[in-house]
Structures are given as structure tokens and as C-alpha cells.
Amino acid sequence: MTKLRLYKIHVLFFLFLFANFYLNIPLKFTGKVMWGAISLILIMILSIFNLDFKKNEALFLFLILFYLILYVFIPNINYSYSNLVSSFQFLLAFFCFIQLKKVFKKNCDIINYILPIFVFILFSLSVFETLGVTKTLSDSFRNIVYSHGGLYNSDYRDIALTGRVRPKVFASEPSMHVLFICICILCIKARKITDNKLYQGIYLAILLILFFITNSPTIILTLLLFFLIQKADAKLKLNPKVLFINFILMTVVLFSISQTEAFQKRINRFGQVHEVTSDNVRIIFPIITMIDVVKTHPVFGLGISNKDKVIEVSSIYKDLDYEHTHANLVLGTNAITKAIVFTGFAGFSFFCILFYKVFLDGKNINLHNFLLISTLIIFVLGAFEQVYFWILASLIYSSCMSNTSNTIGNSEIKTEQV
Known part of the structure; x- marks a missing residue:
């Protein structure tokens, strides 16, 4: 098999993995579809030859001990099966984080290709669903996959807020769909996947169009962080004229949104x-x-x-x-x-x-990393015991620690036989 073909297989593999995370179906052992469990299996496959607990073993054992202490000594705690599952779900989710840090770092070039592809696919599906092209397909998929819980059915609320039903694009709810796109765009920006001004303009246009479609406040925060990361990348050596023009443009955009x-x-x-x-x-x-x-x-x-x-x-x-x-x-x-x-x-x-x-391990701490870590805090829109939360954490972490420019088109893929 050539390295090019193997690379394509890895890309498809990560696309499936990201789609699995995007759907955000909770890790339930009684559910009809256990996507969280599938995520864990995929991560184990990716990391099976790269397991290294030298640095994390003590932390992982401490986590287990911490939760055992909670069960034994906290008064009035309900020792139910669901509580036990929730605790181990968190341990598994955190294990995902530990392993995905390694996986994302080892496969940095693949992730850099996956993120833009994922953004454009999800955005296109958002537009198609808003126009009614894929709405029936999306709703049918959601009714089956989320039949055991987590399904958003508040279209009347969407109409009251935006005058239209917000696109879910196969996800459990509209906000999760928007959140994942926003995180991906910020990671694209932080990873310096492309310095092309045209592409950056396209990403900004995607965020603005999504705001008018979904009316999500997450997008406003993303726009602010996008420009802050831009300034951090410039190491605060800003031309006063450029800074003034950017300030005026940002003011106009925010004023237009507020109206x-x-x-x-x-x-x-x-x-x-x-x-x-x-x-x-x-x-x-x-x-x-x-x-x-x-x-x-x-x-x-x-x-x-x-x-x-x-x-x-x-x-x-x-x-x-x-x-x-x-x-x-x-x-x-x-x-x-x-x-x-x-x-x-x-x-x-x-x-x-x-x-x-x-996160703040004393290595390469600068304004750029601080902004990305702040993004994680701002987007605390999930449960810390779920796989999804730590998936986003690992993706953001890998972007924080990505100090080199990984512009698309720079990677060389050889076609030697393996």
C-alpha cells in the first residue's frame, strides 16, 4: 500500500471519528446507539501502540481514588447503577483526553486537513437544511439515533427567536452544531492552517451567515476571539492604521448584528x-x-x-x-x-x-495559548463527565501547543511502497 493511499485511509478514519464526536450521543450502556463507546474503541485503536502512562498514571489513579472516596464518605449519596456508570463515564472520557492529546499531536497534518473539510461540510449542510433540502433526512436521522434521549424538539422556540427553524444538521440540537463549527474555526485559526486572507475572509463570512441563520451568541464570542487570536499571532506588534481599520470593521459588524x-x-x-x-x-x-x-x-x-x-x-x-x-x-x-x-x-x-x-504546564505559555484556553472556559456548554467535553478540550489543547505554521499545501506526501 502506498503512503498516499494510507494517508487517505487515515483521513477517512479521522473524518468518521470527528463525525462521531460531533453527534454527541451520550455514553449510555442502555442506549440503542452507543456512539460514545464507539469513540472509545476508535481512540484505543489509534493509541494501542502508543500507550504511555509514565506521566499520567498517577493522575489517572488519583482520579479513581477521588471518586471512590466520594462514594464512600459523602452522606446521602444514592448508590444507584446510573451513578456508577456516570462516574466511570467520566474516567473513560478523561482517558479519551489523555490519549487524544497524543493522537492529535502525532497526526497533526491529518487534523489540519480534517478541520477545514468538516467546517465546509457542516456549513453547506446548514444552508441546505435551512432551505429545506435536507431537513427531512436530518430529522429522520435524529428521531432514530436520539430515540433514547437528548432530542431537541422546540421548533416553536426557534421560530419565536429567529423567525425560522434553526438547522440541527443531524446533531442533537442546533447549539451543538454551531458550537462544533465555532471550535473548529478557532482551532484552524490558532493552528495557522492557512494564512491566506481569502480563506480567512471565507471563515468570517461563514460565521456571519451562521449567526443570521441560527442567532447563536456563541458566534459573537467566536468572532471576538478570532480577531483577538489574529492580534496575538502578530505578537501585539500592530500597525496603528491597521488596528484602527480593524476596530472600525469590527464595530460595524457588531453594530449590524445588534440591530x-x-x-x-x-x-x-x-x-x-x-x-x-x-x-x-x-x-x-x-x-x-x-x-x-x-x-x-x-x-x-x-x-x-x-x-x-x-x-x-x-x-x-x-x-x-x-x-x-x-x-x-x-x-x-x-x-x-x-x-x-x-x-x-x-x-x-x-x-x-x-x-x-x-493546560498551563509552564511551556510555551503566551497570549495566543491563553486565548485558546479561555475559549474552552467560555464554551462550557456541556457536562464535564461526558466524552464530548474532553474531545473539545483535547482539540483545543493540541491547537494551543501547535507552535509551528502548518499551512495547507506544505505537507509532502510521498508515494513510496510500505
Whole structure:
């Protein structure tokens, strides 16, 4: 087999792997489709000849010990099967992170090809679904794959916000679709996959078009980070004239966005504490629930996945007048607050140490890396115990540590026999 053919096989393999991550189907042993488990199998295959726990073995063992201590010593914890699965799911997810750091580093050139391909495919499908071309196919796929949970069915809310149904593109919900595209574009920018101004303009156009299609605030944050990374790459040696022009352009773009009807609707909805809105679910509800838990269980929290106790403690849960109120609603989709709710300040301190050791390891720390790490914090729109969260973490980490220019077209692929 030639190296060129082997390279193409690797590209297809990583495309499938990224598609697996993008779908974000939780790791459930009782689900009809266990995409999380498939991800783990693929990662094991990629890393089977490259297992090295010399640096991470102690950390991994400490994780297991930490969770065993939580189970044994935390009062009122529910020793259910689902809790046990959730804990091991987190351990497996973190194992994914450890291995994917190596995999992404070893296959840097392949990842640099995959990211742009993935962005253009997902963006094209977004447009097609908005036009109604692929909507039926996407909905049918989602109804089958997410039949065991996680399916977003709030089209009426989309119409109220944007005047149209937002594209999901085979994902569980519109926000996950947009989030993955935004992360990929920022990693493309950070990895310096292309310095071509035309391509960078295309990526900016993609973000703007996606905003008007989806009205996602994540895109606004991505635009800001895109320009900040641009300045960080220039090592702050900026021409005042260029800086002024960029500032004017950015101001015009943000002003234009702020004047749209969809943006005004979202602003008006923000802060309506007793309304079940995406802003409240991501920010307000998790913070209120976290404060309630800290008042009663500040040290060790409520225990991993102890959602029955969350319902008892959360004050916002009692106040919500919503037909389908449940623990996940008041926990929200915020990894930071979930870590405090489930593990308390003891567990959260451990995660802070872990974050510092893994990311801010003292090597190559500069503004460029700090911006990418900040991106991870800004996009805490998932659960820290899920594979998906750590997949994004590993992708961002590999981009932070990518100090060389990896422009597309620079890689030489030989056609020698292997």
C-alpha cells in the first residue's frame, strides 16, 4: 500500500471519528446507539501502540481514588447503577483526553486537513437544511439515533427567536452544531492552517451567515476571539492604521448584528429568571442551583449524578412553572457549576489543579495559548463527565501547543511502497 493511499485511509478514519464526536450521543450502556463507546474503541485503536502512562498514571489513579472516596464518605449519596456508570463515564472520557492529546499531536497534518473539510461540510449542510433540502433526512436521522434521549424538539422556540427553524444538521440540537463549527474555526485559526486572507475572509463570512441563520451568541464570542487570536499571532506588534481599520470593521459588524430583530429578542429574554430560555439554562439556573448547593453541601457537593438531591435543594426548581421541569433543567449545561454541585469545592479545587497541570504546564505559555484556553472556559456548554467535553478540550489543547505554521499545501506526501 502506498503512503498516499494510507494517508487517505487515515483521513477517512479521522473524518468518521470527528463525525462521531460531533453527534454527541451520550455514553449510555442502555442506549440503542452507543456512539460514545464507539469513540472509545476508535481512540484505543489509534493509541494501542502508543500507550504511555509514565506521566499520567498517577493522575489517572488519583482520579479513581477521588471518586471512590466520594462514594464512600459523602452522606446521602444514592448508590444507584446510573451513578456508577456516570462516574466511570467520566474516567473513560478523561482517558479519551489523555490519549487524544497524543493522537492529535502525532497526526497533526491529518487534523489540519480534517478541520477545514468538516467546517465546509457542516456549513453547506446548514444552508441546505435551512432551505429545506435536507431537513427531512436530518430529522429522520435524529428521531432514530436520539430515540433514547437528548432530542431537541422546540421548533416553536426557534421560530419565536429567529423567525425560522434553526438547522440541527443531524446533531442533537442546533447549539451543538454551531458550537462544533465555532471550535473548529478557532482551532484552524490558532493552528495557522492557512494564512491566506481569502480563506480567512471565507471563515468570517461563514460565521456571519451562521449567526443570521441560527442567532447563536456563541458566534459573537467566536468572532471576538478570532480577531483577538489574529492580534496575538502578530505578537501585539500592530500597525496603528491597521488596528484602527480593524476596530472600525469590527464595530460595524457588531453594530449590524445588534440591530437585528433576532438579537433584540434574545436581549429582551435575558434575565427573565422564571422563563425556560437557553440563556437561563446555560447561565442563570446553574448559578442559582450552585449557590443553593453551596449553602448546604459546600465541601463535597451532592455526589456524582445525585439528581434527586438536586431537585430537593434547588430553589429555582420549586419556582419554575414549566410542564417538563426536571433536574437537568436546573443543572443546565454549564460544566463549571456542575463540578461544584456534584463534587463541592473539594472536587472543584481538584479540577482547577488538573486544568493548571494539563493546560498551563509552564511551556510555551503566551497570549495566543491563553486565548485558546479561555475559549474552552467560555464554551462550557456541556457536562464535564461526558466524552464530548474532553474531545473539545483535547482539540483545543493540541491547537494551543501547535507552535509551528502548518499551512495547507506544505505537507509532502510521498508515494513510496510500505
